Amino acid sequence: MKPTFSIIVVCLNPGAKLNQTLDSILKQTYTDFEIVVKDGGSRDGSIEAMRRDDRIRLFKEKDAGIYEAMNQAVAHAEGDFVLFMNCGDMFHHDTVLEEAACAIAQEGTRENLVLYGDTYSEKNDVLITSAPQITGFTCYRNIPCHQSCFYAAKLCKDRSYNAEYRIRADYDHFLWCFYVAKAKMRRMNVTVAIYEGGGYSESRENRKRDKEEHKKITAAYMSRTELFKYRAIMLCTLAPLRRFLAENRLLSGAYHSLKKMIYKGNK
Secondary structure, three states, X not given: OOOOEEEEEEEOOOOOHHHHHHHXXXXXXXXXXXXXXXXXXXXXXXXXXXXXXXXXXEEEOOOOOHHHHHHHHHHHOOOOEEEEOOEOEEEOOOOHHHHHHHHHHHHOOOOOEEEEEEEEEOXXXXXXXXXXXXXXXXXXXXXXXXXXXXXXXXXXXXXXXXXXXXXXXXXXXHHHHHHOOOOEEEEEEEEEEEEOOOOHHHOHHHHHHHHHHHHHHHHHHOOHHHHHHHHHHHHHOOHHHHHHHHHOOOOHHHHHHHHHHHHHHOO
């Protein structure tokens, strides 16, 4: 019988962070899950030192980058839902999967469903609250953190991550789920993951590529009218300032607290 969840962890020389993430998963009170570890050829001894458990399945295969590695891992996943966690990321608490399973049961279906929750940013020491509902503007501005999204596995198997995008392939896939697959997007009132941050996409030299990929992806899914409207809203609402506040370690707590209050008021 296939498990409810496939937790995917891709790695390449992750050091002690691999077991840190695996330990967080193995502590979950809800046990109907598998862990798919996809290693791209680590030589740091991390795989040899990896936790051993019947629920962990290890696959070794060369890849050209993280998104190809994720596609390879999805091909091995047997669960109804897929969640991706990078090495160093952790579940926020031990009952996350139990709460996600309850949310799935309440929906009454496992087909074409994306469940998402909030994310704790370890880098900025702040809780990032996800939007109460996914709209076109949400897709343009700020989708939920990838580590806090449970995807119906079929959504990931029917549409692989486009490795052409080195930074935003997960963003492209989320928009495909919303615009093309017409997936049900449901928010859980749960803080799902502790996101380590500071990864490849966040380095200063990749900010330009990030913007270029965002522009290309949004143009693929959104009309010119839609894009004009969203850009005007961003301009009028001082988007650069808000991004600075969100990413500043000293100010991000107040910013995200205010955002959470606004989301609650708009429910």
